[in-house]
Amino acid sequence: xxxxxIAEAAFEFSKLKPxxxxxxxxxxxxxxxxxxxxxxxxxxxxxxxxxxxxxxxESNQDAAVVRKVAKQLNVPFVLGxxxxxxxxxxxxxxxxxxxxxxRYQFLFEQARLHSAQAVAVGHNADDQVETVLMxxxxxxxxxxxxxxxxxxxxxxxxxxxxxxxPLLAFTRTEILEHCRExxxxxxxxxxxxxxxxxxxxxxHELIPFLETFxxxxxxxxxxxxQVLEGDAAVVQAAVEAAWQQCLVEEETGYIVMRLAExxxxxxxxxxxxxxxxxxxxxxxxxxxxxxxxxxxVQFISxxxxxxxxxxxxxxxxxxxxxxxxxxxxxxxxxxxLNSQNWPQLLPEEEQEFTIPGxxxxxxxxKLESEWLIRRSNAPFNASDWQADTRWEAWLDLASLxxxxxxxxxxxxxxxxxxxxxxxxxxxxSDFWINEKHPRRARQDWPLVAAGGTIVWIPGFRPAHPYxxxxxxxxxxxxxxxxxP
Amino acid sequence: xxxxxIAEAAFEFSKLKPxxxxxxxxxxxxxxxxxxxxxxxxxxxxxxxxxxxxxxxESNQDAAVVRKVAKQLNVPFVLGxxxxxxxxxxxxxxxxxxxxxxRYQFLFEQARLHSAQAVAVGHNADDQVETVLMxxxxxxxxxxxxxxxxxxxxxxxxxxxxxxxPLLAFTRTEILEHCRExxxxxxxxxxxxxxxxxxxxxxHELIPFLETFxxxxxxxxxxxxQVLEGDAAVVQAAVEAAWQQCLVEEETGYIVMRLAExxxxxxxxxxxxxxxxxxxxxxxxxxxxxxxxxxxVQFISxxxxxxxxxxxxxxxxxxxxxxxxxxxxxxxxxxxLNSQNWPQLLPEEEQEFTIPGxxxxxxxxKLESEWLIRRSNAPFNASDWQADTRWEAWLDLASLxxxxxxxxxxxxxxxxxxxxxxxxxxxxSDFWINEKHPRRARQDWPLVAAGGTIVWIPGFRPAHPYxxxxxxxxxxxxxxxxxP
Numbered sequence: 001x002x003x004x005x006i007a008e009a010a011f012e013f014s015k016l017k018p019x020x021x022x023x024x025x026x027x028x029x030x031x032x033x034x035x036x037x038x039x040x041x042x043x044x045x046x047x048x049x050x051x052x053x054x055x056x057x058e059s060n061q062d063a064a065v066v067r068k069v070a071k072q073l074n075v076p077f078v079l080g081x082x083x084x085x086x087x088x089x090x091x092x093x094x095x096x097x098x099x100x101x102x103r104y105q106f107l108f109e110q111a112r113l114h115s116a117q118a119v120a121v122g123h124n125a126d127d128q129v130e131t132v133l134m135x136x137x138x139x140x141x142x143x144x145x146x147x148x149x150x151x152x153x154x155x156x157x158x159x160x161x162x163x164x165x166p167l168l169a170f171t172r173t174e175i176l177e178h179c180r181e182x183x184x185x186x187x188x189x190x191x192x193x194x195x196x197x198x199x200x201x202x203x204h205e206l207i208p209f210l211e212t213f214x215x216x217x218x219x220x221x222x223x224x225x226q227v228l229e230g231d232a233a234v235v236q237a238a239v240e241a242a243w244q245q246c247l248v249e250e251e252t253g254y255i256v257m258r259l260a261e262x263x264x265x266x267x268x269x270x271x272x273x274x275x276x277x278x279x280x281x282x283x284x285x286x287x288x289x290x291x292x293x294x295x296x297v298q299f300i301s302x303x304x305x306x307x308x309x310x311x312x313x314x315x316x317x318x319x320x321x322x323x324x325x326x327x328x329x330x331x332x333x334x335x336x337l338n339s340q341n342w343p344q345l346l347p348e349e350e351q352e353f354t355i356p357g358x359x360x361x362x363x364x365x366k367l368e369s370e371w372l373i374r375r376s377n378a379p380f381n382a383s384d385w386q387a388d389t390r391w392e393a394w395l396d397l398a399s400l401x402x403x404x405x406x407x408x409x410x411x412x413x414x415x416x417x418x419x420x421x422x423x424x425x426x427x428x429s430d431f432w433i434n435e436k437h438p439r440r441a442r443q444d445w446p447l448v449a450a451g452g453t454i455v456w457i458p459g460f461r462p463a464h465p466y467x468x469x470x471x472x473x474x475x476x477x478x479x480x481x482x483x484p
Numbered sequence: 485x486x487x488x489x490i491a492e493a494a495f496e497f498s499k500l501k502p503x504x505x506x507x508x509x510x511x512x513x514x515x516x517x518x519x520x521x522x523x524x525x526x527x528x529x530x531x532x533x534x535x536x537x538x539x540x541x542e543s544n545q546d547a548a549v550v551r552k553v554a555k556q557l558n559v560p561f562v563l564g565x566x567x568x569x570x571x572x573x574x575x576x577x578x579x580x581x582x583x584x585x586x587r588y589q590f591l592f593e594q595a596r597l598h599s600a601q602a603v604a605v606g607h608n609a610d611d612q613v614e615t616v617l618m619x620x621x622x623x624x625x626x627x628x629x630x631x632x633x634x635x636x637x638x639x640x641x642x643x644x645x646x647x648x649x650p651l652l653a654f655t656r657t658e659i660l661e662h663c664r665e666x667x668x669x670x671x672x673x674x675x676x677x678x679x680x681x682x683x684x685x686x687x688h689e690l691i692p693f694l695e696t697f698x699x700x701x702x703x704x705x706x707x708x709x710q711v712l713e714g715d716a717a718v719v720q721a722a723v724e725a726a727w728q729q730c731l732v733e734e735e736t737g738y739i740v741m742r743l744a745e746x747x748x749x750x751x752x753x754x755x756x757x758x759x760x761x762x763x764x765x766x767x768x769x770x771x772x773x774x775x776x777x778x779x780x781v782q783f784i785s786x787x788x789x790x791x792x793x794x795x796x797x798x799x800x801x802x803x804x805x806x807x808x809x810x811x812x813x814x815x816x817x818x819x820x821l822n823s824q825n826w827p828q829l830l831p832e833e834e835q836e837f838t839i840p841g842x843x844x845x846x847x848x849x850k851l852e853s854e855w856l857i858r859r860s861n862a863p864f865n866a867s868d869w870q871a872d873t874r875w876e877a878w879l880d881l882a883s884l885x886x887x888x889x890x891x892x893x894x895x896x897x898x899x900x901x902x903x904x905x906x907x908x909x910x911x912x913s914d915f916w917i918n919e920k921h922p923r924r925a926r927q928d929w930p931l932v933a934a935g936g937t938i939v940w941i942p943g944f945r946p947a948h949p950y951x952x953x954x955x956x957x958x959x960x961x962x963x964x965x966x967x968p
Contacts, residue, residue, distance in 0.1 A: 136620070137697050139704035142715045145629070201697070209693060213621050213685070220623035223774045230752030231626045235718045237750060266721060268714030290707045 001170055001178040006038040009169040013150040016118060016164060021045040023116040025107050026069070028062045028187035031122030033069065034175045035167050037182055039120065040073050048073075049110050051103045052081035055095070062187045069184075076114075080106035108157040116161065123148055123165045126172040129221045130202050140287040146232045147225035171218075239272030246273060254331035255281060259318060262300050262328060270297060277330050282312055300328065305436040319438035320459070326436070343458060343480055344444040350408045355397075355476060359407055360483070361446065367407060367458075368479045371397050380470035386419070386462075391481065393448075393455075393462040397474040400466065401451035408447055416454045418461045428454070435460060448478060485654055485662040490522040493653040497634040500602060500648060505529040507600040509591050510553070512546040512671035515606030517553065518659045519651050521666055523604065524557050532557075533594050535587045536565035539579070546671045553668075560598075564590035592641040600645065607632055607649045610656040613705045614686050624771045630716045631709035655702075723756030730757060738815035739765060743802060746784050746812060754781060761814050766796055784812065789920045803922035804943070810920065827942060827964055828928040834892045839881075839960060843891055844967070845930065851891060851942075852963045855881050864954035870903070870946075875965065877932075877939075877946040881958035884950065885935035892931055900938045902945040912938070919944060932962060 010016045022039060026032040026048050039046055048070040052059050063079055070077035080103075088098035107119045128147045135144030151164045167175065179186060210217040242265050249256040255277045262270060274296045275288045292311035299308055299316055303326060308316040313333045318326045344363040353359050356370040374385075387394050414428035432442055437460075448456040456462045458480040468475055494500045506523060510516040510532050523530055532554040534547050547563055554561035564587075572582035591603045612631045619628030635648045651659065663670060694701040726749050733740040739761045746754060758780045759772045776795035783792055783800055787810065792800040797817045802810045828847040837843050840854040858869075871878050894912055901909035916926055921944075932940040940946045942964040952959055 136708065137694060137701055137704065139700075139708055141708060141711045142626070145708075145712075198697070206693070206697070209690070210621060213682070213690070216623075217621055220621065224620065224623055224625060224629075227625050227752075227755065227774065228629075230750070230755055231715065231719050232752070234722050234750050234752035234756075235715050238718050238722065266714070266718050268711075268716070268718035271711065271714055272718075290711065 001034070001038060001174055003041060005169065006166070007042055009150070009166040010039060010042055010044065010164075013169060014118070014120075014164040014166045015151050016044060016120075016166075018042070018044055020117040021047055021114055022118050022120050022164070023047045023049050023107060023111040023114060024120045025103070025122070026050050026066050027122075028066045028069075029122070030175055030179050030184070030186040031124055031167060031172075033184045033186050034170075034178050034182075035120060035122040036069065036073070036075075037178070037184055038166070040075065046073070046075045047110065047114050047116060048075050048077045049107055050077070050079055051106050052079065053084040053099050053103070054081060055084055055099075065185075065187050078110050078114075080110070082106075104154075104157050108161060111161050112158065118151070118162050118164045120164045120166060122167050124167045124170055124172055124175055125222050126203070126207075126218070128168050128225055129207065129218050130199055132221050132225045133202055133206060134199070138287060139290065142228060142232045142235060144287070145225065146229040149229060235268060235272055238266075238269045239276060242269045242273050243276055248327055250280065253281070254329060257328045257330075259300065259303060259326040259328045267297065270300065278310065278314060281314060281330060281332060285312070296330070303328075303436060305433050305439065307439065317438055317440075318436060319441060320436070329438075342441050343446050343482075344441075345407065345409050345446040346444065347409065350406075352404050352406050355403060355405065363444075364483050365446075366481050366483050367446070367448075368481065369405065370477050372475045372477055374468070374472050374475050382467070382469070385468035385472070385475075387477075390459050390461075391479060393458075393476075393478045394468050395455060395462055395466040395476040395478070396468050396472040397476040398472070400455065400476070401453070404450075405455070406449045408449055409444060410442060410447060414447075414454060416457065417464045419464050419467055420461075421464055428457075431457075431460075446480070485518070485522060485658055487525060489653065490650070491526055493634070493650040494523060494526055494528065494648075497653060498602070498604075498648040498650045499635050500528060500604075500650070502526070502528055504601040505531055505598055506602050506604050506648070507531045507533050507591060507595040507598060508604045509587070509606070510534050510550050511606075512550045512553075513606070514659055514663050514668070514670040515608055515651060515656075517668045517670050518654075518662050518666075519604060519606040520553065520557070520559075521662070521668055522650070524559065530557070530559045531594065531598050531600060532559050532561045533591055534561070534563050535590050536563065537568040537583050537587070538565060539568055539583075549669075549671050562594050562598075564594070566590075588638070588641050592645060595645050596642065602635070602646050602648045604648045604650060606651050608651045608654055608656055608659055609706050610687070610691075610702070612652050612709055613691065613702050614683055616705050616709045617686055617690060618683070622771065623774065626712060626716045626719060628771070629709065630713040633713060719752060719756055722750075722753045723760060726753045726757050727760060732811055734764070737765070738813060741812045741814075743784065743787060743810040743812045751781065754784065762794065762798060765798060765814060765816060769796070780814070787812075787920060789917045789923065791923065801922055801924075802920055803925060804920070813922075826925050827930050827966075828925075829891065829893050829930040830928065831893065834890075836888050836890050839887060839889065847928075848967050849930075850965050850967050851930070851932075852965065853889065854961050856959045856961060858952070858956050858959050866951070866953070869952035869956070869959075871961075874943050874945075875963060877942075877960075877962045878952050879939060879946055879950040879960040879962070880952050880956040881960040882956070884939065884960070885937070888934075889939070890933045892933055893928060894926060894931060898931075898938060900941065901948045902941075903948050903951055904945075906948055912941075915941075915944075930964070 011018065016022060022044050024032070024036050024039060024046055026036050027050070036046070036048060048066060050063050050066040052063050067077050082102045084095065084099045084102055087093070087102060088095050091098060093101065111119045132145055132147045138144065148165055148168060150166065150168055151162050153159070153162050207218060214220060246257040246261045248258060262273065265273065271293050274293050278288045278292065279285065289311055295308055295310055296316055303318045306317070310316050310330065315331050315333055317329050319329055320326055342363065343361060343365040345361060349361060351359065353367070353369065359367040361367070385394055410428055415425040416428045416431050417425035418431060446458055447454050448458070454463055455466045456478055495502065500506060506528055508516070508520050508523060508530055510520050511534070520530070520532060532550060534550040536543050536547050551561050566586045568579065568583045568586055571577070571586055572579050575582060577585065595603045616629055616631045622628065632649055632652060634650065634652055635646050637643070637646050691702060698704060730741040730745045732742060746757065749757065755777050758777050762772045762776065763769065773795055779792055779794055780800055787802045790801070794800050794814065799815050799817055801813055803813055804810055826847065827845060827849040829845060833845060835843065837851070837853065843851040845851070869878055898912035899909040900912045900915050902915060930942055931938050932942070938947055939950045940962055
């Protein structure tokens, strides 16, 4: 490890500044000792942080070794110590997970305390190759295959202090050689958490096997990760732009997006937006399952009126906006969805009303009725006598069996004969399925009936028998409007 | 293989239309027989095409078998036959490469002849996984890791007829089972070209080994490829948009791009644009080398006046536009670059000229000289007396040692004292290096001198000693203009 290469890794790849302090996580193993030594050579101000996982009785000896090295380098030393095994048991985490959580928590806390520009850790080029292969085998897509970054923000730990990994530029062999050359004496941790059985097999069996196919396999995979990081950033930028385009509402427990905007996205962007939505709603998910994303992709291309289970209690369905365009809703089961955009009628609001008249609904809508005289000598054209909006209906007043109209909710057995369908009526439930009306909107949807027959479904269509014809003399005009 | 799945693979994934003919490449092996049988079940009109590679004495027996199957299905049969080994020797290709080249040539020729909507071939899901792993080990980045597509245009063979691979949706096991169930009798090709030693080891050793890490490794890799295909399309779209933005000129042998536009791209897009440029100039390159791309990335971030060897004789350098902004040139060594944008002076065009006067250059430029009287009582402000454009100079006429100006090319030992640098002069060659003036432009660059001293370098700066000062009474105005 030449000084120029260390400088390149630190200043160019990891974008460290030479003057402000870096907190270095030092376990005492070869990687972190080498990292500490390398950064110290560059004269960057450092803080050495060691975390004692308390997994071995003698683990405090490692702390003593690291403290001594820090003293030799004349660098401040901070020590954290926690009962990782106890924390793992308490949280239901694996030992590795618990160790990582507590360690990073400690490192970033200390970084904030010391106003460090970054937390530096000792992952090396071989770790990178192993990580890429683990992600390949786990199926975590581009974001996994790009491996670890020289510099990255992990919002879980800190929104602005980055984690940097300058040693990603160096192989394990180079690091061990550096330790020998510089007389560094790494501690040996028999429980080494970073080398689980699985990772060890990857390291000692899979990679050498891959090298029988291509002796340069390590380098090739390392370079592939680097190139994929650039590709992933391009996809990420496209996904973020699309997210802004598609998002209607993001609340705890649910996310609402514009369906039409989602439908025109490239599938790679669509998948990214879906992964982002699922990830925001279920932050504890590590990889978003292929099949879960696929279910949403499928629904976007062929939406229907039902609900789809995505993954871990997340539900997917479409609902309609006032304008008639559809929205896609991804929600946790039981999330209190905001239904303020819909006209809804509470049971106690069911009532009769007169013409002209006005009924105010507690959901923030108002029904207005009035009648008009049709005066026209021009030839009758039916389409002139249909309202332009879904929230207004023009009906033939004379054909109503009663002047007393009812405003009511759907009832079992309701039937409806939508405008344009002459001859027979259909079940209201079938009508709504055809119209992809969201299930959760139906139960409290306001209907207008006369003499027991539905004459208008606001937001949809008037009933065929009550349409305006050339014989109509008086026109009943009904409007449902949101109260400003 | 259920009929519904075959239909999904053919119509949905491969986007085949049910009515127009598909040309199916049938070797007689299990994959292609199964493909033929599956598509025939869907009632798509088919043409069976068999290509005899003449690699075994008895290879024409395969053709007979396939012909018989086609007859049973009542489907037209076409036969191609060529001496693959001879072609390989002649072209310096491997046998596999030669076989693929001649086979695809034949298939697409026949597809055009029969107005087929697509050429279908029998690659299956296991082939896909093997392909992804081969690309991972070879280091061909995202475009390799996405594997094969259900439907793709290969411009080498046809600009509009796609290659489709419906069997990518099915595993080898499913295909063999389908053959058994439907009584299909595949031929056995002992030289099976698609299963080279390398691929065989991948199939029989590497993949089973990966399954000891994750029993679902095959499925995971298959799905990863599918997802990466979407990601690759997002990157591709960004690269194509950037290409349009950056491209100045694309000619046989060289490509010119705007440096400033390249510099602001995301690195993933930048790499894509560079790969596209290199690929267009060297279409025979299969994978564009990481390091080659890196050299260009490096140059874009820190351009200099030298030339860089990219790969296989491709050169990289920067040159200036008339406006002063830089362009990046990627050129084959010896490509006749278009220098029409530069003023260039041929040896026989060197001459003296008078004031006022005019000299026309064969490179399409014109030098004009005139003098003006400076009449001003206002306080002198030096910056008012510098020309606004790099192609015009205002000088103090009285300070010239001679009224006879020379228009000449650079000479060894030329020195220059650029405006603003008082006290000493510098080597002309150093000045040009500082200015990043392309080497190939320098030799014929027109200079204006008086009494042996350079007074103006058109496109750059006038000489300091000849600048207009408050004592200037007569101003010499020089202009170099492109002749419209």
